[in-house]
Structure formats: structure tokens, C-alpha cells
Amino acid sequence: MSWTKKSVVVAGLAVAGLALGACGGGTGAGSAGAGGSTGGGQEAKTIKIVAAEYSKDHTKAFWDAFAKTYKEKTGYTLEVQVVSWDNIDQQSSTMIQNNQAPDILNLNAYASYAKDGLLYDSDAVLPAAVKGDILDTFVKYGTYEGKFYGFPDLSSARAFFYNKTLFKQAGINEPPKTWAELEADAKKIAATGNVGYALPLGPEESQGEFSMWLFNNGGTWKDAGKWTINSDKNVETLTFLKKLTDAKLTQNNPARTNRADAFDLFKSGKAGMVIGFSPLAADLDKSKKVDYAVAPFPTNDGSESKTFGVTDYLMAFKKPGNEKAVKAFYELYYQPDQVNTFIKAEGFLPVTKSGVGAFAGEGKLKVYLDTLPNAQLTPTDDPTWDKVKLAVQQNLGGAMSGDPKAVLDKLQQTAETTK
């Protein structure tokens, strides 16, 4: 019948179209660094930055003001695009697929991009004085294969927050210094009907929460070039967290709780202890609902507390002709009045030695600033970490209802077999 014949023709055309398109080699097969809007050899007068949205109020305001100053001082134009953290990963992946990478990208990882040969290193775009000013620990974690690619924009350090009211109610006099004390304190608080310790092991940032714990048991993610994810110390740490969960000393279902949910519990006064950072302190100060205090995170054996630091990166993409404009960007950004203004507005911590000095006057930040130069970070200088981080986010929570050692073994295997 005519219907069948027509549909056969249409189907045939469609298949032919698809086959031709695929056999045509693909227009998306651009190699690294290709596709700038300028012709070869021509200098770029406009560069684009894709920045992550740290806060609704401050981020766009800062970058717009920065673009104005940048134009006045250097004559180059800066296009600003601010993207929420929720989908900056998707957007940057899409941009790179389409060979439309921005000139500067603000993201929480850089090593995979360095590995793909997409970035400028510090020799090309970072003034030597600036490189000397950046804190050594950040230079170390921003260096891939001997070259410094990951330039930090701001940093944060995690600290132990506790609710003084709930502590008093449960009869606890001072914050715990060891894990045994933490467990006992959580038990006392849980007995009053509140959450002892708010534990976020959900897919948003379980690697962050777990990092704080494992560093304070003397464990590491990577040691001397080898992955140590399933070391005995780390298994011990994860088993301890499972113990807390099973004994109902945490909120319901830690494996399905993200940081924001844990913070909400603490901000509404229902949780006794949580790992927080300076933006949480700023929120708590604004709402004045919770009488809280900050202390060093307890270690398993009572030894010195380790700080877990996190930094995000402003990386520069290699595009023909944009080297000068990009270099001018970094020169301006790392001026103390620019970078420290940004960090102060967002409530984070400095990344430069001069910045640490400039922030010394902030009393609330003292507990972080003292430990910042010695902060331990996750191994962001290894491109494999980008994949391991995702695997940890998706799988770590499973240990709460399964076997901690098996989960860590599988993560170790993922890390070792990723090329």
C-alpha cells in the first residue's frame, strides 16, 4: 500500500542521511586548542571568562566591576558569563565539545584540561612576582607534570562547628579532641532528641567530608605517587563513620544527605556538630539563631588537627592570539585590591601570602588563617583524581549500608585502572 511504500522511502532517506553524516568524518573532530574567534597571528582584543557563581549578590557584581577596571587599565575587553555551580560542569563540557572554550574558566578542577593540552602554564601568562606570592601549598597542588596550570582564585578551609546550646543541654563542657570523645558527645546529644553529628555523604561532595575525616586519622588519598584510598587507616575511618550511622548518632540517611541539608539542620539548631566553612559562619552570624563556636577538628588519637583546604581554579585556555590579554588579566586579578576584595566579599580565604597578611585583622578567620599555609588538599594535580572524585561521590555513601572495605577497594581499583 502507499503508506508502507512511503514510510519505507522516508526511513531509507533518514538512514542514508545518518550514514552520510557519520561517514563524513564529523565536524566536531577539532583537535586541542583549535577554534578561536580570531584569525591566526592576530591579537585578541576581547577575552571571555566563564565564572562560577559563588553567591547571587557578589559574584556578578565583582566580575562586572573587574571587567570595567580591566578595560580602563589595559584596553582589552572582558566578556563575563556567570554560571551556577549546579551546571557549570555541564556547560564547560558542552563548550569544549563545540570548540567554543572560553579564554578563562573558573572551575574546581584543572588537571584533566592540562592533560588534554588545553591550558597555558604559568611561564606564559603568570607574572613571576605573582607566582612567588601564591601560597606554596596551592602552587604544589596546581602543578601538573612540573608546570603550574591551576591558578587559585580563592580558598576555603573546613573547620569543626558545634552548637554551644545543645552541648550545654547535654552536659558537655568542651568540644571533643578525639574521635572517642566525639562519639560520646554525639551519643549524649542524640539522647536529648537532636542530631549528634550531621554527616553529609551524599553525591554532592562526599569526597570533601571524607577528606576531613581521613586526614585526621593520618590517612591520605595519594602518597608518593601511589593511590592509598583503601589503606588500613582509611578503612578504619569509613568503618567509624558507619558505626556512627548505625548507632543513629547522625541524621537520617547520611548517604542521601548533601552539605546544604546538613547545614540546614545545623542552622535550625537541630544538630550538635558539623563540618563547616566560612560562608556557613557568615550565614549563622547573620541569622543569629544558633550559639555556635568553631574548634579544630578532632583526630583519632588526639594528635595535632589537620586542616582540609579546598581551592578553585582560574585556568587559561590556549587560543591563538589571546596570550597578551590573558596575561594582563592575571596581572590585574592578583593585585591585592582585586583578589582580596573578591575573597572578602564572598567570605572565603586568601590564596596569596600578601593576602594572609591582609586578612590578619579578621578575628573570625584566625582559626582558619593559622592553619591555611599547611592545609592538605585532595590530589587535584592528578587528572585521574577528576574521575576518582566522581566515583567517590557516587559510591562512598553506599558504605553506610554495605561494606566499607569493599567500597574503598573498588575506588582504589578505579583509581589504578584509569588511564
Added chain:
Amino acid sequence: MSTKTTEGTPPPTRRGRRTSGVGRVHPLVALLWLAPALALILGVVLYPAVKLFDASRGQYSITGLRKGDAGWDNYANVLSHPDLGTVLRNTVVWVVAVVAITIVISLALAQFLVKSFPGRRFVRWAVIVPWAASLVITSQLFVLLYDYNYGIINHVLQGIGLIDQPIDFLGNDSWTMFSMVVVGVFVSLPFTIFVFIAGLGAIPDDVIEAATVDGASPWQRYWNITLPLMRPALMIATVLNVIYVFNSFPIIYTLNDRNPGYLHDTTITFMYKLAFKSQEKDVGMSAAAGIFNVLLILVVVAVYLKIINWREETSR
């Protein structure tokens, strides 16, 4: 067709060609009129499909950079993915549950909404709202309603005394599918109800009257007359709902925001997560999964239509 043909004359050599001048248009002029629609279909449907197929045969780095050709590896990787079975099973349960429950409830509600009662107009408008509101907003609303600590549903249930501990609607693996299906039904009801209202309106009154006069009970009337006459509406509602529900992304993605892994994902969210959120973060694999999704829904719809046609033939 042609009123001029008489018995015994041979049929016209070009089928469908009218001998009169009215309605005859030069092919190029026809192309001009069709051009906007063709451009749209080429640009929005065919070109992305070609690029998708192209992407599925490429090897992509975790950054999104295309590093070369992958042949059929991406397809093989999708088919050998350990969570594929779970995802497929979830998809079947999700589609069947939402479509079946929606159709049953819609039949009942449509029956109610064709009767005239005071305020019927407002009720009909109110029924549209779940469909008019953006799916993302509706899903976020339900995330808040279902929340373990602050959700109203738990609050009410505990207040009445039905339960003494809150139910973890989204985090507890045994409750998650149920919670997702509730939202799915909620947003599918309006469209289906209105399709059925139209279908019921097309049933002539005298057929029902004749049945009543003959002594048929209300249930017999419904089962033997109303439902069979609603067959076209039922078919439309089922096919369209299967397609919409299969393709539904916001509901499952938003409700599973705090759930790691793929335990409750359907093939659509699985495809998205493969590209952007999973530990694979592989655009090529995701594109291959996308091709599979298109084929899957085409097969489902084709099979369904074949069954319906077959029934139509035998019922004559």
C-alpha cells in the same frame, strides 16, 4: 475521487492527479510553501540526530574534548554497563505504572467532569494547573513536600497518628519509585482527562439511550458501549502518554538529586548522567545511549500501533 470516471474506462495513469486545474500547483511553488517547515525539521530534528550519531562514534575525554574515533566501542560500553539492567527495569516499571494509573484515574475523573454541576468550569481550570506548571517547579515542590525533616506530608501523617517515624520518601529505596510515580501521575492527569472529555463528548447520546431502554445496567452500558466507543481517545492518550512519560527527565532527575548511583534512574536520566555526573563522564557513551533511547521508543510505539491495528481488523 474523480466524478467523471464511468464504468469500463481504464483508471487514470497518474494516481491522484485531478484533471481540473483547481488545486494543481507547480512543484517549485509547493517547495516554497513547504520551505519553512522543512527547514525547521532539518534544523531541529535531522541535524541534531546526525550530530548525535556522529558523537556516539567518537572518543571523548573527561573534559569534553573529542580525541578521535571510537568505532562502536561506546555502544559496546553502554550495553555492558553493570547498571543497565536496573535502569531498564526502572524504565519499564515507571512507564507502565504511570500510564496505567493515569488512564484509570482519568477515565473516572473525565466521567465526573462531563456531568454538569455548579462550579464545573473552575474545576476544569484547576485540573489544568499541574500540566501548566513547569515540571521542574512541580518536582522541586514535591521534593520539599516529601522531605524527611521538614516535609508537610510527613508532618501531616505524623499529626494524624498514621505513622510515628517520618517516612524517607526519596531516600529510602523501597519508597522512591512510589514517590516518583505519584508525581508522574499528577502531571499526566490533566492532558489525559481532557483527551477523554473530548472522547466522551463524541459518543452520541442516542446510543446510550437505546441501551438504557433495552435494560442495560450502568456498568454494562459503560463496559460494552462507552469504553469501546472511546477506543480512539484511549489509543491517543496511551501512545502520547507513553512517549511523554518515557521522555520525562525533570521529575526523575530532580527527585533523585540526593541519590547517588543509578538505582532509580530511567534510560533518559541514565543517558544524561553518563555525560555529566557519573564517574564515566563520557559524552560518547551518552550519545550512544541516546541513540538506543530513540530506537527503544520507536520500537515501543511501532509495536503498540501494530497491535491496535490488528485488533481493528479483527473487530470488523
